[in-house]
Amino acid sequence: MLDDRARLLLKALVERYIADGQPLGSRTLSQASGLDLSPATIRNVMSDLEGMGLIVSPHTSSGRIPTPKGYRLFVDTMLTAQSGPFVHTAGLSGVRLEPDQPQKVLSNAAHMLSNLSQFVGVVMAPRRTSVFRHIEFLRLSERRFLVIIVSPDGDVQNRVIFTEADYTQSQLIEAANFLNSHYAGLGMEEVRERLQREVEALRSEIAILMHAAVKASSEAIESQDEVVVAGERNLLAVSDFSADLGNLRKLFDLFEQKAQLMRLLDVSSRAEGVRIYIGGESQVIPYHELSVVTAPYEVDGKVVGTLGVIGPMRMPYEKMIQIVDITSKLVSTALSHSK
Known part of the structure; x- marks a missing residue:
């Protein structure tokens, strides 16, 4: 347990380090905290904080920086996230994500998270079922056709298919009408099985x-990105990462593979409100230099996915909490009205 003096000094140290990125010595910390304490007293308190594993002296520097444990204590007990000033200055007041195709909403949300945070924005798409609401065919050229698939939630996917035989537009309309009237609302696997049994009555070329x-529709629906990532290049400007090319390469591999991100966001979707993972403590993303701030989003009151910001441990957590919380509400509103 920390006394009030130690808490104030730790809070001042974390806030100043987040802002400046420089280790803090006793004289600087005295000025940052506003406490009327002698340098010797501050050094003693800093020594105690170091003994508790809350701060550490990097390399040979006489200054101190927070540890992941120090950040965690700061986030859990010293943050008072407030709305108002940040929302106004960031231009978020009155911002809406327009109800549109759900995939477009998620992509816009990822870019919004990235632009506002200047870090990486990630959005986990809702679990998809390979069901279609409507299908259309458009002739592009000889034996080359566009298949337009509309999912139950309004997403539109397009696939180009090539066939051995050519078809007229009237034949394409006949095939689309049959599929829409007999199979709309069914999963693609069920449609495929029923087609094997039921289309014998149709002309073979239409079948x-x-x-x-x-086949193309099923592939189109299943191939959609489950995690939308935006702003990876922002990490190149973060001094905590840019000095180590090996670390940067690992981070970009993380965003490329997406499997670990999926597991983290999936876990986060089962929690209420904003969650913060500091310095690899999620055990899903084992990178001690990263912190992740996440929040679930809903459609019609039901949690269907998660979004968040990924950046360095030295991130302004209060600001990130507001960005993630507000964006999750905007996504929930847009998706609930996009049907």
Whole structure:
């Protein structure tokens, strides 16, 4: 347990280090904290904080910086996230994500998170079912056709297919009408199985077209990104990362593979409100230089996914909490009205 003096000094040290990125000595900390204490007293308190594992002296510097444990105590007990000033200065007041195709909403949200935080924005898409609400065909050229698939939540996916035979536009309309009237709302696997049994009554060339369309539709729906990532290049400007190319390479691999991100965001979606993972403590993303701030988003009151910001441990947590919290509400509103 920390006494009030130690808490104030730790809070001042973390806030000043987040702002400046420089280790703090006793004289600087005395000025930052506003406490009327002698340098010797501050050095004693800093020694105690170091003994508790809350701060550390990097390399040979006489100054101190927070440890992941110090950041955690700061975030859990010393933050008072408030709305108002930040929302106004960031230009978020009155901002909306327009109800549009859900995938576009998620992509816009990832870029919004990245732009506001100047770090990396990530959004986990809702779990997808390969169900279609409507399908259309458009002839592009000889034996080359565009399949347009509309999912139940309004997402639109396009796939180009090539066929051995050519089809007229009237044949394409006939095939689309059959699929829409008999199979809309069913999963693609079920559609595929029923087509095997039921299309014998149709002309064989139409049956072949529909099989090709269902295969392309299934691939289109299943291939959509489950995690949308934006702003990876922002990390190049973060001094905590840019000095170590090996670390940067690992971070970019993380964003490229996305599997670890999926696990972290999946875990976060089961929690209420904003969650903060500091310095690898999530055990899902084992990078001690990273912190992740996440929040779930909803559609019609039901949690369907998670979004967040990934950046250095030395991030302004109060600001990140507000960015993530507000964006999750904007996404929830947009998706709930996009149907």
